[in-house]
Amino acid sequence: MEYITWMTNHSGKSDFILVGIFSQSVHPILLCMVIFIVFLLALIGNIVLIFLIHSDTHLHTPMYFFISQLSLMDVMYISVTVPKMLIDQIMGMNKISVPECAMQMFLYVTLAGSEFFFLGAMAYDRYVAICHPLRYSVLMSHRVCLLLASGCWFLGSVDGFMLTSITMTFPFCRSREIHHFFCEVPAVMKLSCSDTSLYETLMYLCCVLMLLIPVTIISSSYFFILLTIHRINSVEGQKKAFATCSSHMTVVILFYGAAVYTYMLPNSYHTPENDMVVSVFYTILTPALNPLIYSLRNKDVMGALKKILNMRPVNQENIK
Template sequence: MKNMNWIANYTEQSDFILVGIFSQSNHPALLCVVIFVIFLMALTGNGVLILLIHFDAHLHSPMYFFISQLSLMDVMYISVTVPKMVIDQVMGINKISAPECGIQMFLYVTLAGSEFFFLAAMAYDRYVAICYPLHYPVLMSHKVCLLLASGCWFLGSVDGFMLTPITMMFPFCKSREIHHFFCEVPAVMKLSCSDTSLYETLMYLCCVLMLLIPVTVISSSYFFILLTIHRMNSAEGRKKAFATCSSHMTVVILFYGAAMYTYMLPNSYHTPEKDMVVSVFYTILTPVLNPLIYSLRNKDVMGALKKVFLLQYSMIH
């Protein structure tokens, strides 16, 4: 009996407490409903985009292949944090075990890292399409797209496998309260009672590298794209080129801006409240915005959506 009590006490002590965003709100029930609605919108928007790209032959091109991968990533991204957060609020539980925390951290870091590289792959795709249109079918063949996608997922998982075990291995003898709504690396690191300065420096350098490589690819791609657009004689050609790039650049600015704040600004700029607001933006709001940005500003996607609605209407009537 004593052994069972010891195991129960140890398990309870090893659990983390997620303070979350609801404790900061004057109307937690309303906020919970709003977040759940946003979650459903993200699943619906990204799900519809994935299905449209899969079933419509006109959307079977490298650009839409990468958009479908990004949508899949967004579905997984928001599913890592929101369901647990909403269920905990409804059930009145705010605990997360160390293994669950590690799994959530790994999935989150892997998906975020993969998205950095996917956005770079999408910029490269636009560069080839606009600067080398005649060679586009060869340079961006289906095999090349699969290799690029596999590389993005692999590099993201490397980031997850590096950061998660090291973070979770530190002794946590301070408060077990994570001032966040999920197990994000910086928030968990604040609970450690050992010296984490060397690890934080290495993590900072890792994040700089993870951001620097994609940012270099994106910047170089858009530099040459702008040069090519400037040389175009056709006003219609310029307009089309800008239209295909503007959606991608909007997503890049939203995602990279938030990531740079979280992982690259010094600790003096951070407060738990600010960190949570920024994390809400790029873990909950960005997955909702991405399908809207890529569909509402894209004639091909809107055309495919209209065809589906017309088909459904004709079947009903």
């Protein structure tokens, strides 16, 4: 019923206008080409990583299961914003309807929220693998991995539904120009003509909670991991333990750092230009960097890739 009322109240209103990043650029065509290339690299890199993990039986472990989920998330993540931005630039259009804006916001927040929890689940997986290796197959069974993944997706969707439904019910009586290249919550909220201070406080608390739970899991996991590594007498064993965690920590720092800036810093620290630069970093660049981080620094993934590349088609004459 609330959805019908919301659609009725907004259906007669004009579309939003996405100002985007190309209007701020001196060379918009060159920037468009660069973003398109990065978009293709992100798609190809993540799809190849998913294919390798599912095709090589040696990669059928909890760690690579979570990496494949993260890659799937990155494919969806970058596809929510970049294609429309590029099409709008090519077609000379920059409008987005209210329902389209709401859908883009919901998908974006859901994927971002889910990724927060997935990074926490991956840290827990590393903790079990290094600190409790003998119980690893029990504590990280296939059923447990599916439950963790389902929980991450569910919590992300709850966050997306809450923030989107509340944000889009505010009246927008100011300029319809969104100073961003997609419908991000803080950018849309700036267009509201009503007092949003209470909602911004609640959103801040929600984001703190969304970050606090996985950050606590990640911090606790790595605290015990470091203690365990310190007890390892073998230098080679220490290097191997660090290697399994370094890629994950790199992604955590990149993703959480940008999220803290966007959703937790006061408005006085934000400008439309800075917000777009940070959003480009974790919306476009991070999905392209993640497959490189998890593949180039991982011998198992590189080994699976070499197997695929070294495969030769069977000679049909020899079969005959």
